[in-house]
Each structure stands twice: as C-alpha cells, then as structure tokens.
Amino acid sequence: MPLRLEIKRKFAQRSERVKSVDLHPTLYSGTLCIWDYQTQTMVKSFEVSELPVRSAKFVSRKQWVVAGADDMFIRVYNYNTMDKIKVFEAHTDYIRCVAVHPTLPYVLSSSDDMLIKLWDWDKGWMCTQIFEGHSHYVMQVTFNPKDTNTFASASLDRTTKIWSLGSPDPNFTLDGHQKGVNCVDYFTGGDRPYLITGSDDSTAKVWDYQTKSCVQTLEGHTHNISAVCFHPELPIIITGSEDGTVRIWHSTTYRLENTLNYGLERVWAVGYMKGSRRMVIGYDEGTIMIKMGREVPxxxxxxxxxxxxxxxxxxxxxxxxxxxxxxxxxxxxxxxxxxxxxxx
Known part of the structure; x- marks a missing residue:
C-alpha cells in the first residue's frame, strides 16, 4: 500500500540561490537570512561575505549560527543580538559544509582544499584535528546521530568515507557511485545502520555501514542529486536534484511515493528538525517549507x-x-x- 502522505506548502520565499538550509535559508549571494516561517517574514539578515555562503548551521544551545563561505572564512554570530562572535580563516579554498556536534563544542568544516577540519569553540575555536584522505572537493560532512564519535564525508572523488574523532585515517570507504558524491545523511530511526548518499550520476544509494554494502540504489532523477535525507519522524527518504524536483521514497520498500516540483529551478539543500513534520527546501530561486503527514495520530x-x-x-x-x-x-x-x- 502506498503511503497516504499529506503534503502542504507552509512557506514560500523567492530569493537568490539558496545553497544551505537548516530550517532557515542561507543565501548564495553572501547574505544569511533568518525567517519566521509562521509569519513568513524576515527576522534578521547578516551580510556575511562578498562571496557566496555555501553552508550555515544553528547552534541552538549557544544561540549561534555558524557560516562557511567562499572567502575561506568561518563566521559565528549570535542570532538574537546579531553580534559577531568569531571570524577566522579556516581553509585555503571554498568551504562547502559546516556540521555541528550534537553535544560537544565541536564544528566540522569541509572544503575544496580536500581537507576536513575539527574546531573546538571551548578552546577559542582552535583546530584540534585535520582529516586527510579525499582526492577531490569534500562536499558534505555529517555526524552519525547513533555514534557521535563518528562522521561521514561525501566527496567528488566518488567516495564516501567514515571517520572517527581522534583518528587521522578513515575507518573505511564506501565506493559505488559512477561520479562525484555531493551529499550524505544518516538514518536516525530504529536500529538500521544505514546512511544515504547522492551523486552526480543522478542516483542515491542506501548503504549499510556495518556490512559496508549498498542496500538499494534509488533511480529516477534526471540530473545531479544535490541533497538527501532520511526523515527523522516519517518512514521516508527525501532526495533533491538539479533537475528541479524533490522525490519522496518509502524508507522500507524504497518505492517512489511522490515527486514535488515548485518551479524554482535547481534544488540545492534540504533541511529538517527532529520532532517536526516540517521540511525546508533551498532552490536557485528561493525557499519552500512543506509540512508532511498528519500531526494527529x-x-x-x-x-x-x-x-x-x-x-x-x-x-x-x-x-x-x-x-x-x-x-x-x-x-x-x-x-x-x-x-x-x-x-x-
């Protein structure tokens, strides 16, 4: 039986290219905007850089937002007062992604310089570790929610690598895509040791990271896949592509359940929040927030x-x-x- 998944658009905002979302958008123009999606109004706007901002994440326990840009700098702001907390040069090439550790004072950053760096804000944002091993741009890094001492990295060298904090070498490499890997996300529900990757070969792959094997290949997009995620509340997988569509798959049967196209050109980012049915999608021409499923059981x-x-x-x-x-x-x-x- 197909999922009876009700999807409602809750927020829509046209803008310049949105390359990163963490339930609120970061704009490709170098400006970071924070939106109230209930009133559909902009709450705050930060002029981060004259060059594109590719990734930004909230650190809610510190009331911060952390952003990485093409000028190779990481910037940290208090999103209530708009005060600039820290600015430092983090890499020697474009910063593709920043990821915040769920409990420890750590931020990971990945870059076109092929490096991943670990920053400790309790130590004055000192770089406490550098991870080397990829041979092309490192497009995304994400912590494993079931084992926060480990994280995954996706690279245009066609591989996904699994790392442990404190170890300089990757634990292992997942190799199966025909082109570069743009994105990676871990399965958060149940006990399945799965992660998903999206690639320029127009496919997404679900992996068992214990057996190091590909469980399923999701096919149907007609262009590069730029964003993937396992929904934390619903039994679905979301994939976003430069073909302009977001596809929703059943996370158990891997059947395609729905295809969304809001006409805002290429999809670049998908964001979600645990405990919420809302998802936000970043496009070339703006941001869409949708609510999926019923709140009432x-x-x-x-x-x-x-x-x-x-x-x-x-x-x-x-x-x-x-x-x-x-x-x-x-x-x-x-x-x-x-x-x-x-x-x-």
Missing amino acids: VASMDASGKIIWAKHNEIQTVNIKTVGANFEVRWGKIALSCEGIRQL
Missing part, C-alpha cells in the same frame, strides 16, 4: 477497552483495562489515556 478504541493507534508506519496498542488508572501514552501533542483521546 489515527486512533480508535473498541468496546473491550483496547486502544489502537498508528504512529508513522507502526501500529501500537494498549488495553486500558489492564493498566493503571494514571497510565498515559504521549505522542507529540496527543495523549492516549484511560479517558480516551484528548488534546494536550
């Missing part, structure tokens, strides 16, 4: 007191006659309790 209770509800692609049950009076199952903004179903 489908649930029912029969005469015997058995409650059945659907969470994503899982069916869960509880019998209120066999649990205590104070038993409650929470999911998002919904509570399933002995009183039935109520809004929190």
